[in-house]
Amino acid sequence: MTWFRALLAAGLSVIMPGAGHVLVRDWLRAAVFAGLFFIASALFLPIDQIAAAGPITSYDGVLEQATIMAEETDAMAQFLLSFIALFAAIDATVRALGYPPGSDTKTEGLMCPECGKEIDGDLEFCHWCTTRLDPESADEETRQA
Template sequence: MTLVRALVAAACSLLFPGVGHAVLREWVRALFFSGLFVTAIALSFSADQLAAMSSLEGTWTVVTEETSAVDRFVLASIALFTATDALFRGLGAIGRDDTEGPTCPHCGRPLDTDLEFCHWCTTRLEAVEPDSTS
């Protein structure tokens, strides 16, 4: 399930940077990458070009014919970096803290011992009986 979720997050980030991190429930990163991409679009295209992007055909025409190679490279780089980051975060390869205490068996993040579920991935947890030493 983790591999599928990571691949879905990466694919969503290729479509629009930030969406993949929202799938992973990493809200700060989702807002950061979305804001970065929107800012790059605002700096790359003029108001007339943005108005011409009202349809898929118009968007394709503007992106392929009316923008420079540098602008296309910057936008593609942001999307590719975001997708790569979402993939690795989804797989759990980076960004995991070595914390003391129990961790979720599904996502590996630290658990709140007062809850009966993981507040990160909402996996239902079985109650652990304390050891009775009599």
């Protein structure tokens, strides 16, 4: 299930940077990647020419706007937008697999089986990702630590 979630997060981030982070409930990173992508799009895409082509009402309208974007956008802008999408996909994949940045493998408390963050043993759920914790899994986590 974790690999499926990671691949889904990566795919969503390629389509729209930040969407994969929404899947893994990392709201701040989702906002940062989506904002970065929208700002870069506004700065580098020929929005005035795309808007002049008119609204998309058919398949031909989609092709016309895609052709304008491909022909009027320089290679550096295409590289920048692709880089943002790729970086967002890699980051969402790593976050979905449960490797939070700056964490070490030696933790003294209980770990959430879903997000991998340290949790309070008195709670019945993870206060980070809201995953319900079974008493049996909490005992198993204690034995593994």
